[in-house]
Amino acid sequence: MTTTTHPVDVLMAEHRVIERVLTALEQRIGELDQPPFPYDFLTQALDFFRNFADGCHHAKEEELLFPRLEQRGIPREYGPIGCMLKEHAQGRECLARVSAHLDAARDGTGEARAMVRAAALEYITLLRQHIYKEDNILFQMAIRALDPDDAAELMARFAEPSNPRLSAEVRRRYEALAERLCGDAAVAR
Numbered sequence: 001m002t003t004t005t006h007p008v009d010v011l012m013a014e015h016r017v018i019e020r021v022l023t024a025l026e027q028r029i030g031e032l033d034q035p036p037f038p039y040d041f042l043t044q045a046l047d048f049f050r051n052f053a054d055g056c057h058h059a060k061e062e063e064l065l066f067p068r069l070e071q072r073g074i075p076r077e078y079g080p081i082g083c084m085l086k087e088h089a090q091g092r093e094c095l096a097r098v099s100a101h102l103d104a105a106r107d108g109t110g111e112a113r114a115m116v117r118a119a120a121l122e123y124i125t126l127l128r129q130h131i132y133k134e135d136n137i138l139f140q141m142a143i144r145a146l147d148p149d150d151a152a153e154l155m156a157r158f159a160e161p162s163n164p165r166l167s168a169e170v171r172r173r174y175e176a177l178a179e180r181l182c183g184d185a186a187v188a189r
């Protein structure tokens, strides 16, 4: 009974996938100033970060883990949960800026390419620091705060069939996309 996977382990495993795609994105940033513009890679990376990092991973944190941690006494306002929520919102704002300037950057506008580069680099730095804080601070607090029933319930709700964003099928699809993106980055180097 004690051998079941802990919800923090699931989230940390997702962090490792996200970090690999952040590294792939960082490797491709240098291509922004020389043709061919990596439009397909950036479009697919946006899909991954919006629908896996945010839609699947941050959704588990915001809708399931964080509310339970609040119930167990970890504060939201002026505490680690509020800080993590703010960073999720900052990440969405960076992705929106990449998306808004992507077509113009592909079409050769230097200013748009600079905007894509700046927003992508800001996102990479933000998310790496965010993941570090969760792994080493908030998730360590979570391991201490959650009892075995909390952990079992969160694990069940992580696989909630009524929420397609959290399904194992979606997770598998985006893990496969992550592999392709990392492969593309290795080839392009």
Ligand SMILES: [Fe+2]
Pocket (backbone or CB within 6 Å): 058, 061, 084, 088, 130, 134
């Ligand atoms: Fe987070």
Ligand SMILES: [Fe+2]
Pocket (backbone or CB within 6 Å): 011, 015, 057, 058, 061, 131, 134
């Ligand atoms: Fe996270």
